[in-house]
Each structure stands twice: as C-alpha cells, then as structure tokens.
Amino acid sequence: MRAQFAIRKDRRTRLFFGRTVAYASTAMFTRGPSYALTMVTDFLETIGGQALEAGFMLDFDTRVALIYDTGICWDPEEAALYGWVVGPRSRATGFAQLDLWENEEPLIEAAQAAETVEAYFEALRTLSQESDSWQGWTLRWGTGKDYTAAVAGGALEA
Numbered sequence: 001m002r003a004q005f006a007i008r009k010d011r012r013t014r015l016f017f018g019r020t021v022a023y024a025s026t027a028m029f030t031r032g033p034s035y036a037l038t039m040v041t042d043f044l045e046t047i048g049g050q051a052l053e054a055g056f057m058l059d060f061d062t063r064v065a066l067i068y069d070t071g072i073c074w075d076p077e078e079a080a081l082y083g084w085v086v087g088p089r090s091r092a093t094g095f096a097q098l099d100l101w102e103n104e105e106p107l108i109e110a111a112q113a114a115e116t117v118e119a120y121f122e123a124l125r126t127l128s129q130e131s132d133s134w135q136g137w138t139l140r141w142g143t144g145k146d147y148t149a150a151v152a153g154g155a156l157e158a
Contacts, residue, residue: 024094032132049151051144064156
C-alpha cells in the first residue's frame, strides 16, 4: 500500500512517496513531528501531490498537521457492519515496527486504544515526548481529498 507525505518548512513544500509504507504512516505520525519528518525524508522525493492509501502533511511554518489513512475506520457502526476494528489498532503492524524508547510505550498504547479522532489526538498531545511533541500543533484528520487540496494550496491554515 502506497503513501505520500508532504512537508512544508520555510515556505517550501516537499513531497515524498513510499511504495509499501501506508500501513506504518499513522504510526510514524503518532511518534511526533520530528520523528515523522526524519522518517519520510528518507523516502523518494516526488512531484505532484496525490492522495494514496495513507499519508500526512506537516506544515512546520503554521504548526498544522493533516493526516489521513484509508485503513482506519472511526465509525463504530461501519466497523461493526464489516467486522473491522475502530481506530488505529487496525494498523498494529506499523506500530509494532516502531523503534520505541521504553517511556514511549504508553503513548503508542493510548493512541492505538483510541476509538475517536479526538481521543487519538488527545493521546498525542498529552503523552508525546517533550523533545518531539504535538503540543502547540493543530491536528486534523482528513480524507485523501483534503490532503490533495492542502498540498495544492501550499500551506495549512490553523
């Protein structure tokens, strides 16, 4: 599953493509903005923003982040209908591959247990590392269309 990531820093947007990393996209995002930046800049830099299976845009200029992941369902009724899990637990494989410090495990556990977008973002803000924190960021969960529009527009507005 393919993913695309957009990083905006110093009024410049760079796009990165990962052929088989959609399953780990949300896990990379969960760990914090600096970690996410470091991970995605190792991928192939590309042109042309397009929504794939998963990805995120980090705007370091405005401190706004947009994440989307088609593998995560937030609707309990839809999940029950299709036998899916609600929230990030559906991406357990991606979370399992993170290289975690012992003190980061509560963050990952709380994020994976979230059953609403609000609970997921609250876990990120309250449990993230001081050195790599989502505190002070505006976090948004969106769709692939939201991502494509954000990349086309350049900056994310708070």
